Amino acid sequence: xxxxxxxxxxxxxxxxxxxxxxxxxxxxxxxxxxxxxxxxxxxxxxxxxxxxxxxxxxxxxxxxxxxxxxxxxxxxxxxxxxxxxxxxxxx
Numbered sequence: 001x002x003x004x005x006x007x008x009x010x011x012x013x014x015x016x017x018x019x020x021x022x023x024x025x026x027x028x029x030x031x032x033x034x035x036x037x038x039x040x041x042x043x044x045x046x047x048x049x050x051x052x053x054x055x056x057x058x059x060x061x062x063x064x065x066x067x068x069x070x071x072x073x074x075x076x077x078x079x080x081x082x083x084x085x086x087x088x089x090x091x
Contacts, residue, residue, distance in 0.1 A: 016040040024053075024072065 007037040017039070024031060024043045030051060031041055078085060 016042045018042050018044055018049075020054075021045050021050075 013060070019027075019031065019041050020045060035041070035053055035055050038055055042049050042053065043051040043053060080088070
């Protein structure tokens with residue numbers, strides 16, 4: 001079952017590309033376009049990693065997601081009463 005308001009984070013399988021600070025500064029727009037396509041970068045200063053440039057995670061609308069779960073659960077039961085379930089859980 002797929003929920004509209006819960007988009008999984010894209011998996012980053014490949015190692016991020018390393019970019020020096022000068023290149024990052026001069027090519028920022030190009031890097032941002034690549035990040036929008038799902039790529040990620042490590043920005044280095046003198047060969048030492050100092051920052052990551054990653055795609056943003058989509059925000060999850062928790063209220064809408066909870067409502068979708070409520071709708072999906074409607075009419076679904078365990079086949080036993082709440083009291084029986086509590087008693088079974090205490091065993």
